[in-house]
Amino acid sequence: xxxxxTTNAPAIAVNDLTVAYREKxxxxxxxxQIQPGTLMGIVGPNGAGKSTLVKAILGLVxxxxxxxxxxxxxxxxxxxxxxxxxxxxxxxWDFPTSVLDVVMMGLYGKLGWGRRPGKRERAxxxxxxxxxxxxxxxxxxxxxxxxxxxxxxFLARAIVQDAAIYLMDEPFVGxxxxxxxxxxxxxxxxxxxxxxxxxxxxxxxxxSEAFDEIAILNVELIAYGAMHATFTAENLRRAYGSRIxxxxxxxxxxxEVAPASA
Amino acid sequence: xxxxxxxxxxxxxYTLRTIVLGCALLGIxxxxxxxxxxxRRQSLIGDSLSHAALPGVCIAFLLAGETKNPLILLIGAAxxxxxxxxxxxVITQNTRIKDDAAQGIVLATFFGTGYVLLSLIQSSAGAxxxxxxxxxxxxxxxxIERDVQTIAVLSIVALSVLGWFYKEFKLLAFDGEFLxxxxxxxxxxxxxxxxxxxxVVVVGLQIVGVILMVAMLIAPAAAARQWTNRLxxxxxxxxxxxxxxxxxxxxxxxxxxxxxxxxxxxLALTAMVxxxxxxxxxxxxxxxxxxxxxxxRTALAHGSDAPVYAAGD
Numbered sequence: 001x002x003x004x005x006t007t008n009a010p011a012i013a014v015n016d017l018t019v020a021y022r023e024k025x026x027x028x029x030x031x032x033q034i035q036p037g038t039l040m041g042i043v044g045p046n047g048a049g050k051s052t053l054v055k056a057i058l059g060l061v062x063x064x065x066x067x068x069x070x071x072x073x074x075x076x077x078x079x080x081x082x083x084x085x086x087x088x089x090x091x092x093w094d095f096p097t098s099v100l101d102v103v104m105m106g107l108y109g110k111l112g113w114g115r116r117p118g119k120r121e122r123a124x125x126x127x128x129x130x131x132x133x134x135x136x137x138x139x140x141x142x143x144x145x146x147x148x149x150x151x152x153x154f155l156a157r158a159i160v161q162d163a164a165i166y167l168m169d170e171p172f173v174g175x176x177x178x179x180x181x182x183x184x185x186x187x188x189x190x191x192x193x194x195x196x197x198x199x200x201x202x203x204x205x206x207x208s209e210a211f212d213e214i215a216i217l218n219v220e221l222i223a224y225g226a227m228h229a230t231f232t233a234e235n236l237r238r239a240y241g242s243r244i245x246x247x248x249x250x251x252x253x254x255x256e257v258a259p260a261s262a
Numbered sequence: 263x264x265x266x267x268x269x270x271x272x273x274x275x276y277t278l279r280t281i282v283l284g285c286a287l288l289g290i291x292x293x294x295x296x297x298x299x300x301x302r303r304q305s306l307i308g309d310s311l312s313h314a315a316l317p318g319v320c321i322a323f324l325l326a327g328e329t330k331n332p333l334i335l336l337i338g339a340a341x342x343x344x345x346x347x348x349x350x351x352v353i354t355q356n357t358r359i360k361d362d363a364a365q366g367i368v369l370a371t372f373f374g375t376g377y378v379l380l381s382l383i384q385s386s387a388g389a390x391x392x393x394x395x396x397x398x399x400x401x402x403x404x405x406i407e408r409d410v411q412t413i414a415v416l417s418i419v420a421l422s423v424l425g426w427f428y429k430e431f432k433l434l435a436f437d438g439e440f441l442x443x444x445x446x447x448x449x450x451x452x453x454x455x456x457x458x459x460x461x462v463v464v465v466g467l468q469i470v471g472v473i474l475m476v477a478m479l480i481a482p483a484a485a486a487r488q489w490t491n492r493l494x495x496x497x498x499x500x501x502x503x504x505x506x507x508x509x510x511x512x513x514x515x516x517x518x519x520x521x522x523x524x525x526x527x528x529l530a531l532t533a534m535v536x537x538x539x540x541x542x543x544x545x546x547x548x549x550x551x552x553x554x555x556x557x558x559r560t561a562l563a564h565g566s567d568a569p570v571y572a573a574g575d
Contacts (some may be wrong), residue, residue, distance in 0.1 A: 048402045058443045076445065084443040091437045095301060105433050109444035114426055141491040157440075 009072030011036045011196035012057060017066035019049070019056050026052045030066070030221045034198065036164070039191040040224070041201040041210060044217035045240050050200040051087065053217065054167045057198075059082055063081040070165065080109065083163030085154050087170050093142050099153050100125050125204050128160040129153075133182055148179030155186060165196045170205060172210075184210055201236040207231070266511065281402045284410040285512035285527065288469055289504030291462040293416035293482040294424055296504070297497045298455060300483040301435045301557040305476070306362060307347060307456070311368040311463050312475035314346025315339035316376025319397050319467070320383060330393060332409050332468065339397075339464040346372050347456050370501040373472070400471035400524035402512045409468070420458045431455055432493055469508075481505065481531040487524050488542025503538075520559055 014032040018025060027049040034040060042050050054173060055061045057068050059075040070078035083106070101124040104117045117125075129135045132152040137145070145153065151171055158166055171183055187210065190197050201207050207214060207227075214231050215224035218239040223230045269280045299307055322338020323329060346368045353364040380394060396404060424431065433441040434451050442448040463475055470478050486499035511527025542547050 009469045055439075060439060060442055079443070082443070084440060086437065086439050090439060092301075092303075095436045096487065096491045096496050097432075097436065098492070102436075105437070105440065107427060108433055108441075110448075111429070113430070116429055206375075 009069065010034055011038070011071060012198065013032050013069040013072070014053075014057065015066050015069070017053075017068065018064045019052055019061055020064045025064075025219060027056065027063075028220045030217075031213060032221060032224060034196060037191060037194050038195050038198045038213055039187055039199075039209050039211050040213040040215060041199050042215045042217055043201050043207055043239075044222075045206060048218040048239070050217055051169050053218065054084075054169050054198070054200055057167060058082065083158040083161035083166045085158045085166065085168040085171055088147065088154060088173065088202060093145065093150055095142060096140055097182040098138070099129065099134065099140050099142060100144070102142060103156045103160055105129055106157040109161070111245050124160050125156070128156040132156045132157055146176065148175040151179055152174050152182060155183065158187075163195070166190060166198070168197070168199045168201050170202060172201065172206070187211075204236070268517075272513075278513075280407055280410050281405045281516055282509050282512045284401055284405045284413050285469060285508030286505040287410070287413050287417050287508075288462075288466045288478065289482065289506070289508030289527075290418055290501045291413075291504075292466060292478045293486070293500035293502070293504030294421055295459050295462050295499050296479040296481075296483040297493070297500045298431055298435055299423075299459060300487065302455075305480045306365045307350075307459065308463055308479035309476035310350055310365040310372075311343045311347050311460060312467060312472040313369040313376070314372035315343035315464055315467055316397060316472050317372055318342025318345075318376075319394065320376055320379035323383065323394060323489045324379075328404055333412055335468075335559065336412065336464055339467055340460055342372065342376075345463055347460065364391070371571055376463075376472075387499065393518040396471070397467050398471050398473060399522040400467070400469045400474070400527075402469050402523035405469065408550075412494040413465050416461050420461045423454070423458055426506050427451070427454070467525055470527055471522070474528045477528045477531055478504065478507075481528075481535050485531075485535045485538035485542075488545050491544055503531070503534050507534060 010033040012032070012034040013021060014030050017027055017030040017032075019027040042053065044050050052061060055168060056063055057070075058073070059068070059079075068075060075082070100122065106128070107121045107124065111121070126135060126138060129138055132155050134149065134152050134156060137149060137153075141152070142153065148247055155168075155171065158168070172180055176181070187199070191212075198255050199211065201210065208231055212227055213225060214227050216222040216235050216239045222239045223235045226253065248256065272282060273279070273407065296308070301306055306439050316339075318338040319335050320338075322335050322344070325338075326334045329335070350361070350364040350368045353359055353367065354361045357364075359367070368434045380398075383394060430441065430446055430451055433444075434444075434448065434455065438448050438452075441451070459479070463479060466475055466478050482500040482504035483496070485503045489499050490496050507527050507530040510530040513525055514526040514530075515521045515523040538546070540546055543549075
């Protein structure tokens with residue numbers, strides 16, 4: 001699905017977004033513009049609000065202030081353009097269903113109320129499983145999958161949505177090397193065909209290889225933009241505090257930290 | 263009574279036929295909804311719902327001039343059960359109290375209130391009150407054709423809605439957040455599913471009673487889960503188990519006049535659950551044990567000199 005060509009609005013525009021659980025702000029005054037075709041990683045310490053930002057973009061949590069626009073319009077008008085990969089651990093993998101069934105769930109929105117998936121949906125879902133190297137697992141019960149296979153099933157479910165924008169919450173957590181490589185390739189392919197991809201990421205050591213752009217978050221948006229200009233010691237220190245810096249010194253492109261610690 | 267005589271009565275005896283039919287329908291409807299309650303880890307909801315319905319039965323009885331009309335009592339039960347489940351959800355969302363504690367609080371408060379009302383009614387009123395106490399343990403023997411018609415209509419309504427929204431409810435149970443991201447109204451679907459559960463639970467109250475009703479909802483689904491890894495099959499098996507337990511419980515209770523129906527049905531269910539846990543095709547404990555033993559033998563035969571677990575020694 002292609003976005004409305006009459007607008008040249010950013011793929012995702014987050015304006016003055018503040019989200020609070022009870023009294024405590026989880027996200028504070030976030031302003032973020034993501035252009036179409038961007039592959040961006042979101043990093044930040046635990047509790048920085050990374051997942052909450054994704055959920056706020058998806059309209060799953062209500063902001064206390066501010067709003068989110070998808071190609072210039074509110075999410076609820078554009079939801080067909082947005083695909084979502086939740087955290088793998090957020091569901092019960094002992095649920096009685098097959099891999100193919102899970103992937104077909106990505107088509108429920110297009111099917112609409114009451115209509116069941118049929119032959120066409122099965123074919124699309126199989127295609128999508130093929131793309132993540134899981135075609136032979138189609139009829140497998142989901143509890144028999146490894147962590148990496150679970151993640152790829154979730155990715156296939158998002159691909160079958162054929163969205164313009166993909167939001168992924170920690171897709172690299174707890175996956176094997178094969179899956180990690182498969183996800184990295186997939187991200188590049190999505191970017192290659194013009195999709196906008198936003199990925200919550202926890203691993204600072206791999207973030208610069210995986211993404212072109214980065215957003216550094218800790219309740220407030222510390223910085224975002226091109227990797228080389230944004231992934232700096234100063235920005236990371238502001239997000240993580242100074243303790244992490246020694247560990248990161250070797251990764252730091254414009255290192256301000258003495259390499260002696262490495 | 264001989265088996266032949268029993269079968270003859272099942273076909274020709276009006277009373278027994280009515281009772282058995284009512285219990286079977288009840289088992290079918292609860293089996294289907296119970297599968298979703300079990301998979302959403304909402305098993306407690308059946309318990310808090312049925313207990314919360316008791317004050318509604320008593321209040322409806324008093325307000326409607328000590329009526330025995332089952333439909334009016336049922337509406338009272340539904341309103342109060344529904345309020346109880348909504349209250350538990352409101353407590354969970356707005357306080358730091360967790361879901362299980364909230365359900366427990368609601369269950370105890372509503373049931374306590376209901377029991378006090380029940381005692382008051384029974385001590386004050388005359389003959390009019392007769393029968394309300396059957397809501398505690400259930401009594402299929404008092405079922406008449408009108409009751410069964412009510413059960414049938416409500417069960418069909420609940421099952422039709424469940425069938426129509428099957429795909430949405432399936433995704434709600436598996437991944438509610440993804441469902442919401444697709445634009446489906448998650449909260450409203452949750453409320454709808456809870457309301458359907460209220461209907462089938464409340465319908466069962468006069469047969470099984472508030473105390474044991476949760477078993478009618480959850481046990482068939484728990485048994486069914488052992489036999490299959492497909493949701494549609496699980497629901498089908500769950501409906502069958504519910505119906506079978508209903509019939510067995512009804513017959514036992516009808517033959518032994520002093521056996522309340524609720525416990526009879528629950529004992530039948532327990533037997534089926536235990537059998538399923540032991541011999542279920544997908545996860546039966548017996549098969550697992552046999553498989554483990556076979557694997558151990560194979561391992562010993564092929565690689566006994568270098569067992570994997572000793573690699574670090």
